[in-house]
Amino acid sequence: MLVFLLRRLAQSVFVLIAMMIVVFFGVYMIGNPVDILISPDATPAEIDETMARFGFDQPVYIQFLKFIGNALQGDLGRSFVHGEPAVQLILSYMPATLELAVMGLLFSVLIGVPLGVYAGYKADRWQGRAIMTGSIFGFSLPNFWVGMLLILIFAVELQWLPSTGRGETVEVLGLRLSIFTADGLQHMLLPALTLALYKASLVTRLARAGTQEALVQDYVKFARAKGLSETRILVVHVLKNIMIPIITVLGLELGSMIAFAVVTETVFAWPGMGKLLIDSILTLDRPVIVSYLMLTVIIFIVINFTVDVIYTLLDPRVRVKGGTA
Amino acid sequence: MSVLDVRDLQTHFFTDAGVVKAVDGVSFTLGEGEVLGLVGESGSGKSVTGFSILRLVDPPGRVVGGQILFRGQDLAQLSDREMRGLRGNRIAMIFQDPMMTLNPVLRIETQMVEAVRAHERVSAAAARDRAVKALAKVGIPSPEERLEAYPHQFSGGMRQRVAIAIALLNGPDLIVADEPTTALDVTIQSQILAEVQELARETGTALIWITHDLAVVAGLADRISVMYAGRIVESGPTDAVLTAPGHPYTEGLLGSIPGHGRRGERLTQIPGMAPDMTRLPEGCAFAPRCPRTSDTCRITAPGITEIGPGRGLRCHHPSLAEEGTA
Numbered sequence: 001m002l003v004f005l006l007r008r009l010a011q012s013v014f015v016l017i018a019m020m021i022v023v024f025f026g027v028y029m030i031g032n033p034v035d036i037l038i039s040p041d042a043t044p045a046e047i048d049e050t051m052a053r054f055g056f057d058q059p060v061y062i063q064f065l066k067f068i069g070n071a072l073q074g075d076l077g078r079s080f081v082h083g084e085p086a087v088q089l090i091l092s093y094m095p096a097t098l099e100l101a102v103m104g105l106l107f108s109v110l111i112g113v114p115l116g117v118y119a120g121y122k123a124d125r126w127q128g129r130a131i132m133t134g135s136i137f138g139f140s141l142p143n144f145w146v147g148m149l150l151i152l153i154f155a156v157e158l159q160w161l162p163s164t165g166r167g168e169t170v171e172v173l174g175l176r177l178s179i180f181t182a183d184g185l186q187h188m189l190l191p192a193l194t195l196a197l198y199k200a201s202l203v204t205r206l207a208r209a210g211t212q213e214a215l216v217q218d219y220v221k222f223a224r225a226k227g228l229s230e231t232r233i234l235v236v237h238v239l240k241n242i243m244i245p246i247i248t249v250l251g252l253e254l255g256s257m258i259a260f261a262v263v264t265e266t267v268f269a270w271p272g273m274g275k276l277l278i279d280s281i282l283t284l285d286r287p288v289i290v291s292y293l294m295l296t297v298i299i300f301i302v303i304n305f306t307v308d309v310i311y312t313l314l315d316p317r318v319r320v321k322g323g324t325a
Numbered sequence: 326m327s328v329l330d331v332r333d334l335q336t337h338f339f340t341d342a343g344v345v346k347a348v349d350g351v352s353f354t355l356g357e358g359e360v361l362g363l364v365g366e367s368g369s370g371k372s373v374t375g376f377s378i379l380r381l382v383d384p385p386g387r388v389v390g391g392q393i394l395f396r397g398q399d400l401a402q403l404s405d406r407e408m409r410g411l412r413g414n415r416i417a418m419i420f421q422d423p424m425m426t427l428n429p430v431l432r433i434e435t436q437m438v439e440a441v442r443a444h445e446r447v448s449a450a451a452a453r454d455r456a457v458k459a460l461a462k463v464g465i466p467s468p469e470e471r472l473e474a475y476p477h478q479f480s481g482g483m484r485q486r487v488a489i490a491i492a493l494l495n496g497p498d499l500i501v502a503d504e505p506t507t508a509l510d511v512t513i514q515s516q517i518l519a520e521v522q523e524l525a526r527e528t529g530t531a532l533i534w535i536t537h538d539l540a541v542v543a544g545l546a547d548r549i550s551v552m553y554a555g556r557i558v559e560s561g562p563t564d565a566v567l568t569a570p571g572h573p574y575t576e577g578l579l580g581s582i583p584g585h586g587r588r589g590e591r592l593t594q595i596p597g598m599a600p601d602m603t604r605l606p607e608g609c610a611f612a613p614r615c616p617r618t619s620d621t622c623r624i625t626a627p628g629i630t631e632i633g634p635g636r637g638l639r640c641h642h643p644s645l646a647e648e649g650t651a
Binding site for chain 1: 409413420
């Protein structure tokens, strides 16, 4: 068990280092941030002075070694634009993204599970087929298009819901959240739905497959032989069995929701990490871009690592394999 | 009045390979508190008969003919809702594999209480009380605590006891037991057999005991019906069928039980395999494996003949009762 965990940890560290190299050189290739930071009519002396201040005048490998050295001390540089440490900056934007992701996850479960169970129950009927066809749209419609369509319908035409920003926020446990205010919830509804659509289709398909599998089990037949209603069989007997794989997948998907809410946040001007990333790319704010990507990698590593550990706890067979490895 | 009266039941499966007549004209009646042993090989249609009674045949199977009268009421006429009201309440069922019949993620308590409350408006506490009593009745130690457990915390035998307790919860008039002891150890098997027999006698519950093992029903059943390829080929009082079987298939089954024949003698076995249900032979389905086949057997299927009080037989060449098991 310990060997298994240590090995996973070593792999994670390797991934992190590889990512640092890719990210640093990747970002280094795109343009010169000084061009954007300084007014176009600045004198060459001013430009040189700025270059020297940010260390851009030095060779790439020196810059890289410096970057690594600082990174190992938890310092990923200061934002050129905001002047704050990049990591702190990103973290201050994080609550907005987190609450959006959690809300999106909630929506995808609330939409996907009932639809999927029903589709599995009526697998051979038109209802089941209709839901499955619908889920293909959920998979294939681009996020930004769905977002804009929702804005068009609910914000522009019907004028029911706001289309931009977070609305009113309230401080909970030191985090500024809008999930606890009515106005904030209204603001969150459309972006969360947009974010949820793809996952909802995924959950629908998972739930349908699980339901079909569960319905032919003896325990369902036995439940019927007890005279239970179909509703109770689906909601209690089937649902409880299919939630295990669904929760597993959703745990992994939460990571991708946090990391890739970029498009949705941009469409709805949601001031989260994704919006910050796009803004930083536009201003070539290197430290922020690098920090964001590093943070994303860490989020994924942590989630995968946690899931692995949970698996070894849940499934004795995995645990035995891990122990002998 | 009889508890159950099955008349010419036909349950067919509509598969891609053709229509499988899993149950093809099965008739029997069951009196108050009577125990019927339904015996046959795998695929003989005995389980499908059981599921047909509860109207739980899975597609592509369908009851296509005949009647099932439960206390004079034709079950096919009932709405789904009314049928659900009977299931687990008046007619209960016990399944073959106790490892699969209990829901792995629900506590025993949940699974028992819901069975009570599906049929009666009682408080959860009252339902729980009844569950405790039912568990105690089937011999589960400290039932109060075991109610909190999940199925995987029970052994196979204990799980089957729980399933039996669930079947008994609402004091049904009829229990259909589909090979409930097949998956269990022999020692547990005999324990459970004895207990079920006692419980059925105590409560006056009629019982259909489906099995492939004649030895199991020998001590349990009042009457035996032997099924082959979707039909009952021989039926009658247990003693009569066991001591003087009329059908060569029944003889074969008896001859293959160890300890039945004389010591030192070879066990006989029925030659050949259970027939392919999609391609049954023209005449008697047992003809290809029968030691007494004649041309008549290959051309026409035998009808049911009465050969004694309560004894029916489907055979052109029955062994004579005087000859015994020879």
